[in-house]
Amino acid sequence: MKKRLAHKGLIKLIGLIKPMKLMGLMGLVGFMGHSQDVQGQTVVSFNVPTSMCAGSTRTVTFGYTRTHNVVIGEEGSTLGHSERIFLPDGVPCGAMGCSYRSPVTFTAFEPGATITSVEDIKYLRVNMEHSWIGDLYIGVTCPNGQKASLLKYGGNGSSNCLSTIPASHRGWASGENVTVGTFLGAAHDGENSSYQCDSNALDNEPGVGWNYCWSNNTTSNYSYAHSSASDDGIIYRYGHTVSSGSEAIIDSSNVAAKTNFYHPDQNFSSLIGCPLNGDWYIEVLDGWSGDNGYIFEWELSLDAELIPQDTCIADSFLVTGYGVTMVNDSTFIISAPQNLTHDTTVYYHYHISSSCGNDIDSTVALTFHPNYINETVAEAVENDLPVVFGGINFYSSTDTSFLRTSIYGCDSGIHYTLTVYPNHRYWYTRAVCDNELPFEWYGYTFTRPDTVTLTLHDIHGADSVLMLELMVNPSYFVHIDTTICDNHPFVVGTTSLNETGIHTVTLTTSEQCDSVIEVSMTALPHHEILLYDTVCKVDGYTLNDTTYNQTGTYQFPYTNSWGCDSIITLHLLVLGEDLKAEIKAIPLLVTPLQPDVRFYDCSHLNVSRRWIINDNYYSDQNFTYTYPVDADSLPVRLIAYDTEGCTDTAIVTILIDRSTMFTPNVFTPNESTNNTWQPGMNDILTMEIWIYSRNGQLVSHLEGIDAKWDGTKDGKPCPQGAYVYTLMYRSVAMPEKQQKTKGTILLLR
Numbered sequence: 001m002k003k004r005l006a007h008k009g010l011i012k013l014i015g016l017i018k019p020m021k022l023m024g025l026m027g028l029v030g031f032m033g034h035s036q037d038v039q040g041q042t043v044v045s046f047n048v049p050t051s052m053c054a055g056s057t058r059t060v061t062f063g064y065t066r067t068h069n070v071v072i073g074e075e076g077s078t079l080g081h082s083e084r085i086f087l088p089d090g091v092p093c094g095a096m097g098c099s100y101r102s103p104v105t106f107t108a109f110e111p112g113a114t115i116t117s118v119e120d121i122k123y124l125r126v127n128m129e130h131s132w133i134g135d136l137y138i139g140v141t142c143p144n145g146q147k148a149s150l151l152k153y154g155g156n157g158s159s160n161c162l163s164t165i166p167a168s169h170r171g172w173a174s175g176e177n178v179t180v181g182t183f184l185g186a187a188h189d190g191e192n193s194s195y196q197c198d199s200n201a202l203d204n205e206p207g208v209g210w211n212y213c214w215s216n217n218t219t220s221n222y223s224y225a226h227s228s229a230s231d232d233g234i235i236y237r238y239g240h241t242v243s244s245g246s247e248a249i250i251d252s253s254n255v256a257a258k259t260n261f262y263h264p265d266q267n268f269s270s271l272i273g274c275p276l277n278g279d280w281y282i283e284v285l286d287g288w289s290g291d292n293g294y295i296f297e298w299e300l301s302l303d304a305e306l307i308p309q310d311t312c313i314a315d316s317f318l319v320t321g322y323g324v325t326m327v328n329d330s331t332f333i334i335s336a337p338q339n340l341t342h343d344t345t346v347y348y349h350y351h352i353s354s355s356c357g358n359d360i361d362s363t364v365a366l367t368f369h370p371n372y373i374n375e376t377v378a379e380a381v382e383n384d385l386p387v388v389f390g391g392i393n394f395y396s397s398t399d400t401s402f403l404r405t406s407i408y409g410c411d412s413g414i415h416y417t418l419t420v421y422p423n424h425r426y427w428y429t430r431a432v433c434d435n436e437l438p439f440e441w442y443g444y445t446f447t448r449p450d451t452v453t454l455t456l457h458d459i460h461g462a463d464s465v466l467m468l469e470l471m472v473n474p475s476y477f478v479h480i481d482t483t484i485c486d487n488h489p490f491v492v493g494t495t496s497l498n499e500t501g502i503h504t505v506t507l508t509t510s511e512q513c514d515s516v517i518e519v520s521m522t523a524l525p526h527h528e529i530l531l532y533d534t535v536c537k538v539d540g541y542t543l544n545d546t547t548y549n550q551t552g553t554y555q556f557p558y559t560n561s562w563g564c565d566s567i568i569t570l571h572l573l574v575l576g577e578d579l580k581a582e583i584k585a586i587p588l589l590v591t592p593l594q595p596d597v598r599f600y601d602c603s604h605l606n607v608s609r610r611w612i613i614n615d616n617y618y619s620d621q622n623f624t625y626t627y628p629v630d631a632d633s634l635p636v637r638l639i640a641y642d643t644e645g646c647t648d649t650a651i652v653t654i655l656i657d658r659s660t661m662f663t664p665n666v667f668t669p670n671e672s673t674n675n676t677w678q679p680g681m682n683d684i685l686t687m688e689i690w691i692y693s694r695n696g697q698l699v700s701h702l703e704g705i706d707a708k709w710d711g712t713k714d715g716k717p718c719p720q721g722a723y724v725y726t727l728m729y730r731s732v733a734m735p736e737k738q739q740k741t742k743g744t745i746l747l748l749r
Helices: none
Strands: 010-014 041-046 051-053 057-063 070-074 085-087 099-106 121-130 136-141 147-151 210-214 241-244 247-250 278-286 293-303 314-320 324-328 331-335 344-354 360-369 373-381 387-389 392-394 398-405 411-421 424-433 439-441 444-446 450-457 463-473 477-485 490-492 495-497 501-508 514-524 528-536 541-543 546-548 552-559 565-575 583-586 596-601 608-613 616-618 622-626 633-641 647-656 660-662 680-682 684-692 698-703 721-731 739-747
Touching: 085 099, 099 293, 121 136, 210 247, 278 293, 314 324, 314 331, 373 387, 387 411, 424 439, 439 463, 444 450, 490 501, 490 514, 495 501, 528 541, 541 565, 546 552, 546 565, 583 633, 583 647, 596 633, 680 684
Parallel strands: 051 360, 057 070, 373 411, 424 463, 477 514, 528 565
Antiparallel strands: 010 293, 041 070, 057 331, 085 293, 099 278, 121 210, 121 293, 136 147, 136 278, 241 247, 314 344, 324 331, 344 360, 387 392, 398 411, 439 444, 450 463, 490 495, 501 514, 541 546, 552 565, 583 596, 596 622, 608 616, 608 633, 633 647, 660 680, 684 698, 684 721, 721 739
16 A cells, blocks of 8 residues: 655655565454455455553554554555665675675565656665674665666775675775774674674674665755765765764765765666666675674665555544553554443444545444452451451451452453551560669569569450569779879779879769779879980981981870879971982983083072082082993982071982884895894893784784794784884883884785
């Protein structure tokens, strides 16, 4: 059926596998009545609700598939559906081989109808993801074998499937390429090299497909993608990428807005003369090892004027009755009443109208069934248990619901509330002090430790038994003789005592009885000594083997002759604290060709200075010194003086560097000369090299200053191309510093 839509000039034929006809669905789906004809069309099934529960909703949809309540089939046409297809990484897999092929069959056109103009093809859309656009060739083939290339293979590598790509469809135009590693869609960037044909293997899972539309059409107001290099809209030109995280992705086409469409690599004029009826298929080939992807669906959109117009069109649908809401022109929702006390039957009218006037009408009775809730409340005492309700034994209080389903499938329930009053048995333990006797409890008098049992009755008739075990705890008097230092109090409970004499403290025992502690105490004295002094920072002040060189207050604990902890407090004033000797030397590392060093006195708060170099003295603030060429290092000392005569010293050591490092960028392993790659160097102590492929795979790891690479990995020759190296080394002049350099090696064969 060709249902009338807002876009009357466009019919979409979508597919990834051979589609099946909708004719013949009658009998596979439950329906009422018999199939009815609208000229050129058939009501295949009529399956609408006849029974609903209160508060529920049902959706009625007119359409083409088994998921619709009213299914309309059309004569002589086929439809397809999308399917997820795995694109292996350049290896043949099973019956599919190297080629992903997906046919869709058209039969609804006039016999002998053909493509007569590129305007007959609106666009061809592919929804897919792949992590390297340069790996792929994509083309379309019509029933008589004519082809058009959508995406040319752009890589310069190879795979087991490269030979299946036509030579005329390989290689992008020089200077107009995006990077071959640019993504198509939100790809999952990974692959399982051990299971290249298994889409269920770890790291072979799919990403998210994006839409890409190719077209030459000039009549449908498409907006074609533009680039800074060219305005031809070819998908692999510069300027067509967007960023997603750290990846660059070819921008998708917006089918609804008709924007960002792309021109195919080969103009659709190559499809002029193609028969419309028959098998059309899309083909995808992966020509470069390294990445895989997925295609989720494809669509060929043709001009609707090509479709025969000699049949009537079902152009409107209507459902009338209680609680009907229209969602769109072919979908309706029926809402049942929320609260019902009995079955209620109403009638619904279903109407399909056509452009020929032969409308279809059907009236269906729909019965709404209520949901029931029963409330039951009960009480019991513990000695009446168990209580039986609904076939269930209850041994305690409960507030529960039983869900039941009526014969019509509607939820019903029983809410049962049971309160159980227990027989209580209480065991009490109580402790009192000996000075609290006698003790009264529910009319019974205790004069000593004892256990008593009483029986009581509550208002619900349940028995309660009370038992009390009474314990009697004693109180105490304690005398203590002690000697302390007066700065370390003797603590009794929360009371601190630090004076000579007799002290009395009352405490509560762990049994909460008052007890008396008597303390006879002698307090010995401790000492505190104060010292004051002034020194230069460089000299410092030494007290008890500790030297202090900052202004401040310092304390030194000691034990006096009484054995009591005492303390010495030093108040120290340090002169020259802010004096700071500082040397600036340019450069810090000299070479035999440039041995001169310029020294600068950058000290803070000094009034004079003394430089010491090779037992020679200098007083200038700044001066130039020539480095001895036979030395490996030279210490330079600067002594700064302030107004109080205090000093500070700075030392800098000048080094000479005789090391050199040279890394060649091209070598040819297959030639008699220049057949290994080896850095040239001088005065280098250690060297370590890592070499990687363009995919970041480690190819070789070398160590030692004589290391060289012969262009192999694990003894096998590496392919021609660019490789990246990382070189770490230490020089004679600076053995403690590891230096690093990176670069690119071009291996030519």
